[in-house]
Amino acid sequence: MAAGPPRSSNRGRRAKACDSCSRRKIQCDAEVPQCNWCRHHDLACTYSRLVGKPNKKRNRKRNSQPDSVTRMEAILTQRLSQHDDDAQTEYLDSFHPHLRNVTSFTGIPLFSERGRAWIESRTGSCMTPRTLCSFGRQWHNPRRLYLDLDTAMNDKRPCELPPRATVERHAATYCSSFVCLVFPVLSKCLFSRTLCSAYQSHNSHSAASSRACVYSFLALISILRFEDGSTATMACESYVAAATSMIPQVMQDMTGDGLQTVVTMAIVYYFLGDLQSTGLFISIATRLIFALNAHSNPDYTTTPRCPSSSTSSHGSPTSSQLYDKSNLAHHLRDLFWTCYAIDKDLCIRTGQPSCLLDLHCDLTLPPDYSVMQSRHIQSPIIPGLGNNTVPMYPWDLRLSQLKSRAYDALYSPMAHCKTQSELLESIRTLDKSLEQWRLSIPPDIRPTLTFGETTPVSADVSMQSSMIRLAYYHFVAIVHRASGRCETRSPETHHEGVQSSFNISLDACRSTVRYLRVALHVITDDCFWIVIFYPITAILALFSNMISNPLDESTAGDLEILKSAPTLFRDIPIRKLTMAELTHLKFLDAFSQEPARLGELAIQKARG
Known part of the structure; x- marks a missing residue:
């Protein structure tokens, strides 16, 4: 049974290490709610063993300690109770722009002061400010109250990249999976160059974008749980922290690796339910998209393709031959469409304007996109999945364009x-x-x-x-x-x-x-x-x-x-x-x- 944090015994001794660290004979920092080792290895941080001889007094003290979940609830309650009801009401009013689409059919925002008064007038009761506030704070960023990401980012010990062969294996697995069609953020051919830069120039300032790109990819496959043995215990948040720490250099370099990094990070935070951070990475990606001309449609008939790609010797090339994921222009365009789809969905979810305005973008769809989209959805197994397979992207790009029109109109x-x-x-x-x-x-x-x-x-x-x-x-x-x-x-x-x-x-x-x-x-x-x-x-x-x-x-x-x-x-x-x-x-x-x-x-x- 999980117990509370480290505590002093009657003899003056202290259980300094959690159960996991104690078994491994390693130093434990005893952080709450998880120590560094347990947090990085996704383990329950427990203190269930005894120190010294048991006695009735110590048993009474141990039984009075809450279990791990109760301990976490206490932390959350403490953070939520830092403001009185008036402060919480003020917070809800300031949070209202993020919940503009959560309105009554009379146009009254349900979470506004006026909305709460309206609910009370119709029911004789109301949702307490505490209930509304605790939900409102967590809804667009459900992890902010309890995620110790700042601790991970301030950790003096850098997050080391795994062996290159391990990353290459994960990349091959990802590129051969169905999810790669939905989130086409990785080109196996181009990523090999990224790995060369990240691993051969590990201490080079110029390789920061490449390393950030690798860290963001590792964070993505960690949260999507591509479990082939080692990824099951990957520490997603340490990879997120490592990639985030390099964002200033990414913005300065303005490279394709940098764009891949921020788009991938937006996806990671989207899966974590942190829409606030997702929006921030989308805004950074927007500037990189314009700088790299990814908002323009590439000429699929003239842009150079990878030597392995070839057109038919009879007549014009097919749509699958026109598209080539190993082509940098096509890969950047995939990043644009992925960013566009998330941006428009985020706009509808939060009620905030989108970053990528349709007026400034060429919205020509990839070759035969509609046909390929329907074919992919109907077949869970994609035969011949490779560089020439036109992606699906999140949701449907035609629906994403309608979302954009709906918000504007x-x-x-x-x-x-x-x-x-x-x-x-x-x-x-x-x-x-x-x-x-x-x-x-x-x-x-x-x-x-x-x-x-x-x-x-x-x-x-x-x-x-x-x-x-x-x-x-x-x-x-x-x-x-x-x-x-x-x-x-x-x-x-x-x-x-x-x-x-x-x-x-x-x-x-x-x-x-x-x-x-x-x-x-x-x-x-x-x-x-x-x-x-x-x-x-x-x-x-x-x-x-x-x-x-x-x-x-x-x-x-x-x-x-x-x-x-x-x-x-x-x-x-x-x-x-x-x-x-x-x-x-x-x-x-x-x-x-x-x-x-x-x-x-x-x-x-x-x-x-």
Whole structure:
């Protein structure tokens, strides 16, 4: 059983080393919540052995010590309680720009002071500032409260690169995997040059970008758990800290390795649920993209290709022959598209403007992208995967372009100046474009307009097709949610189009929760922080509607969805939990119970 941190015994002796360090006879720094060794090797840091002879008094002291999870909860509680309720309320108000898309259908931000007052007026109760604050702080950066990354970055002992042969083996594994098509941040051919620079010039100042590139790649495969023996115990955070420490030099060098570093780091933080850090790395990547001309579409017919790539001797080259991952221009373009997809999704999730403006970028898709995208999604095994295989990129690039248009047309400052008719016209235009995209997807993997309790699911459902469907339902919801601003401006005027948008948005939210329930078996455990965003936003939207219309005929069904939220959150696969993540999930679990509780109170109050 895990015990508390090192403690003094009655005889004056002290358990200076944790259990792991004691067994290995190494020095332990006794840091809380994990010592340096345990943190770097992803081990539970426990102090369960006894020092000296046991006696009743010492047993009483030991039994009074909390276990490791309780110890972590105490740390979090202490940090959360550093501010009183007034300070927490002030924090929520300042945090509001990051939660602009979490609004009621009347346009009132749920986490603002006005939103909390509105909830209380409709239910007779409220979410306490502590509950809101603990969730708000962790939602866009769930690890900041407990991640001792500063300790890792200030560690005087540098993080050493593993043997080059080990990195080369990981690179080969990554480049032959399906995930490399989704996140094409590595070119095996070009990466070999990076390794030469990183290992042959280890102490060279000019090799900083190359070493940062290697560290970021190691962090990525650590979090994606490419387990072939050694990667199972990789210390992701030490690699993250090492790569981050070199970012100033990366920005100064302006190289392809530097761009690969920051895009890869953005992906790492995205998987860790740290959207704040993701946005920062995306902003750095944007400047590098423009400096390296990666925002321009390469001429696939004239750019030089690797000698191993060859065109057909009969007629024009095919799309797979036009694309060559070993070509630097094509690789930089892959980094651009990866950055673009994450940037646009981040924009929709946080409500903040994107970094890569469409106006300044050539958005010509890779050769035959639509055909290759559908083919890859339908086939979990890609035959002949190599340098000439056109990637999929995160989600779907056509949907990413629609996300960009949606933010500009509905949620940008200019969009808030639109008249009611202009806003509804923008919604109709986007809805039409979205339907054209949906119909372009093969029927077997095409998202249904809605997903009900009896909607059949394809036997070939995959992680990628599930992510696209979740993204589709969320996109439908946010597009039609914007119509709520029409009622805010003219509450006395009932517009049939506005009500129709309300219903479409709510149906999309219900579809999100229902579909996720049946697709849990294909969700990989490293995507927890990415996936959980979808049910959270859907549940908050249903909660908002229930508070607004507690006597609506759909209320009973929506209340059941809200009540099922805690179970759904617990069922989403997640990689091996650290003590800190267990604690965060307790906060999330407590928060997930609030909408159902308040929804029931709203119904009771409306019924009198």
